[in-house]
Amino acid sequence: MTQENISGASPSLSRLVQELNRLPGIGPKSAQRLAYYIIRLPDEEAYALADAVTSVKQNIVFCEECQNLTDASPCQVCSDPRRDRTVICVVEDPLDVLAMERTRTFRGLYHVLHGVISPINGIGPDQLKLKELFNRLTREDVVEMVVATNPTLEGEATAMYIRRHQGREGLKVTHLARGLPVGGSLEYSDETTLTRAYQGRQEI
Amino acid sequence: MAPPRTYRCEAIILGSTPLGEADLLVTMFTREQGKVRAVGKGARRSTSKLIGHLEPLTVVNMSMAHGRNMDIISQAEVIDGFATLKQDLTSITKGQYLAEIVDGFGAEASPNPSLFQLMVDTLRVVQADPESDMALRYFEFHLLQVSGLMPELYHCVECRAELEPDAHRFSPNVGGTLCLDCSPDDAHLRPLSLRALKVLRLLDRSGIGEACKLSIDDSLADELKSLLSTTVSYWLGKEIRSNSFLDSLNNETSSEVYTKGL
Numbered sequence: 001m002t003q004e005n006i007s008g009a010s011p012s013l014s015r016l017v018q019e020l021n022r023l024p025g026i027g028p029k030s031a032q033r034l035a036y037y038i039i040r041l042p043d044e045e046a047y048a049l050a051d052a053v054t055s056v057k058q059n060i061v062f063c064e065e066c067q068n069l070t071d072a073s074p075c076q077v078c079s080d081p082r083r084d085r086t087v088i089c090v091v092e093d094p095l096d097v098l099a100m101e102r103t104r105t106f107r108g109l110y111h112v113l114h115g116v117i118s119p120i121n122g123i124g125p126d127q128l129k130l131k132e133l134f135n136r137l138t139r140e141d142v143v144e145m146v147v148a149t150n151p152t153l154e155g156e157a158t159a160m161y162i163r164r165h166q167g168r169e170g171l172k173v174t175h176l177a178r179g180l181p182v183g184g185s186l187e188y189s190d191e192t193t194l195t196r197a198y199q200g201r202q203e204i
Numbered sequence: 205m206a207p208p209r210t211y212r213c214e215a216i217i218l219g220s221t222p223l224g225e226a227d228l229l230v231t232m233f234t235r236e237q238g239k240v241r242a243v244g245k246g247a248r249r250s251t252s253k254l255i256g257h258l259e260p261l262t263v264v265n266m267s268m269a270h271g272r273n274m275d276i277i278s279q280a281e282v283i284d285g286f287a288t289l290k291q292d293l294t295s296i297t298k299g300q301y302l303a304e305i306v307d308g309f310g311a312e313a314s315p316n317p318s319l320f321q322l323m324v325d326t327l328r329v330v331q332a333d334p335e336s337d338m339a340l341r342y343f344e345f346h347l348l349q350v351s352g353l354m355p356e357l358y359h360c361v362e363c364r365a366e367l368e369p370d371a372h373r374f375s376p377n378v379g380g381t382l383c384l385d386c387s388p389d390d391a392h393l394r395p396l397s398l399r400a401l402k403v404l405r406l407l408d409r410s411g412i413g414e415a416c417k418l419s420i421d422d423s424l425a426d427e428l429k430s431l432l433s434t435t436v437s438y439w440l441g442k443e444i445r446s447n448s449f450l451d452s453l454n455n456e457t458s459s460e461v462y463t464k465g466l
Contacts, residue, residue, distance in 0.1 A: 025224055119297060119446030120219060120304045153260045153296060160293040181250040190256030190282045192290075 013039070065136070067129040068112045069094050077101075077110060084108040086143040090133060090162060092116055092150060100148065108146070111136065116149060116158040125161060137168045144172040151178055210269045210278065213237060216323055217262050218303040218310075222248060230258050230277065231307060234266070235320040239310035242268055242275040257282050261289065261299040263324060284324075289331035294453050298330045301446040302343060308440040309351055318350040325412050337425060337454075338416045344432040345407040353439055356380030357405050362388060372396045374431060376438040392438065400427045 009017070013035060021031035038046055062068070063075035070076070077083060077097075087108030091097055097110050113128045137145070147162055149155035163173050179197030180189060189197070215232035218239075223229040228247035234240050247254040257264055257280035267279035289295045306323050310316065322343060329339040348354055355376065359366055360383035373382045374396040381396060382388070403424065407415050420428075437444055 117449070119300050119449035120307075122445045124449050124452070153290060153300075156290060157293055157296045160296075164293065181255075183251045185251075185253065188253035190259075190285060192259075192282075192285050192287050193256045195287070 062129075066110045066112055067114065067132055068097055068110060082107075086141060087146065088133075088136070088140075088142050088144075089146040089148050091148050092155065092158075096148065106146075108144075113149070113158070116152075116154040117161055118154050125165075128158075130162070130165075133162070134165065134167060137166060137171065142168075142171065144174060147173065147175045149175075151176075210267060213240070213266050213268065214283070214320075215240065215264050215266050216306075216320065216327075217258055217260050217264060218307045219260050220244075220258060226252075228254075228258060229274075232264075232266070233306050233310045233320055233323065234315075235317050236315055237312075238314040238316055239307070239312050240268075240275060241312070242266075242277050243271070244277045244280075247277070254280050259285070260303060261286050261296070261327065286327055286331055289327060289334075292334050294450075295330050295334040297446060297450045297453055298334070298340060299327055301340065301444065301450055302326055302330075304444055304446050305344075305347060305436060305440065308442070308444075309347060316350060319347065322346050322350060329412055329416055333416065336416055337429065338418060338420075339412065341403075341428050341432055342407055342412050342415045344436050345404065346412075347436065348439070349408075351439070355404075355435065357401065357408060360386055362386035367401070369398060371398050372401060376435040392434075394431065394434075396431065397424070397427060399424050400431065403428060 016038065017028075017031045017035045020026055020034050021028055023031075026034070038049070041049075059071050060069050061071075061073050063070045063078055064073045065078040066075060068075050068077070084107045087106075088111050089100060089106055089108055090111045090113060091100065092113055092115060094112055094114075097112060100106050100110070111129070111133050113130065113133070115123055115128050117123060117125055117128065136142075145162075145166065147159040149159045159175055166173065177196075177200050179193065179200050180186070186194065213234040213236045215234040218231045218233055220228045220230045223243060226246045226248045228244040229241060230244055230247075231239065231241050244252075244254045244258055246252050247258055249255070254277060258277070262282055263284040263286075265281045265283055266277060268275045269278050286299070289299060302323055306319065310319065326339050326343040329336075329342075333339070355374070356379055357367075359381075360372075361378050361380045362382055363386050365383055365385075367381060367383060370384070372384065372395075373393055374380065375382065375388075375390045375392045375394065377390050377392040378388060381401065382393070399420075403418070403420065406418065433444065433447060
């Protein structure tokens, strides 16, 4: 959607539509709807939204330890003395940290890769925070690395790359268990998932 | 009578991208219809019946419905998940290399069952022998053949003289091999050794199993790789992105593997 396409709209409204249209998953029509929604918002809510966008761009930095997005480096998790510093959980994205934290099971530290190796999309190991991970493994007193990349082809390839290049002798490298999801169904499961679920069966 | 709203096909998944909150936009190459892009509704939810069936490099039986803009995947059942191939990084990367090329060569609503079978056969050989690159060379050569771009290997493309058993030159731009007497002004022209020409002719007349039994030295392997991947790139009109990562994996020595990054 370009400015010229919105006949009768003011230049500032066209600009807002144009900027919203750049967001992932937002098409021209959705951008228009959002723009008109923002116009109809009370002033304080609209300014709060603008302020949140400005503040996130001004204040968010990469944590010098785990590379997660944070207001202050090191982040809350890395600076928490109660966390287990011998275990690092490697995840693809900052949202995965939130998902793991919701479990309240993992008490170690994280490392965020900010993506996965995807040769088809031109993303190689150099575009990820892998160098920082390997450097961290040499410095810190890490006993176990849990590779928690998604169980997709690219996530698995990234996990294999990490295991192959981590360079730390004696380090225990694990990944999350694979198998059936809660609420899933055997009937619709693919053979790989079922095989892994069977291999990882537990006594009840 | 209106055409049926649903259809079935056999597909190999080439790749996918997230769409909306939980959907997946899947690119596949089907035996019956060529390249198809279809939406897996809710396929990113952990309890979706489609999850696990739409992973790249998986051969799947699909049930699809024609949508207004894009087709909708209603059912998917794995025929061959290439589980062993997916346990090795180099094999995965080789599979992605094939997928990238088929994505580039495949056209929507343009069936090419030979290309579909070529990809499946090549994946099976890569799975059985992850170390050998000959399967990729076979794939590249026969991809050109099944796409109607087969290079000339027996006569000079300029003067049509039968090629003598000697070193020659090759250019994808003119359509194959040139004798030493013909010198067209061509930026893509490159030398072609007699040994490489013989291997290309062998690839032409043998099946994938037989071709992959051939053992060649490193310099000949490099010449063939460069020639065929450059030719595929030329017809694709762009660089094959997974090639550089595949090269970096192939170039790693075992000592680098365990010390890199430290």
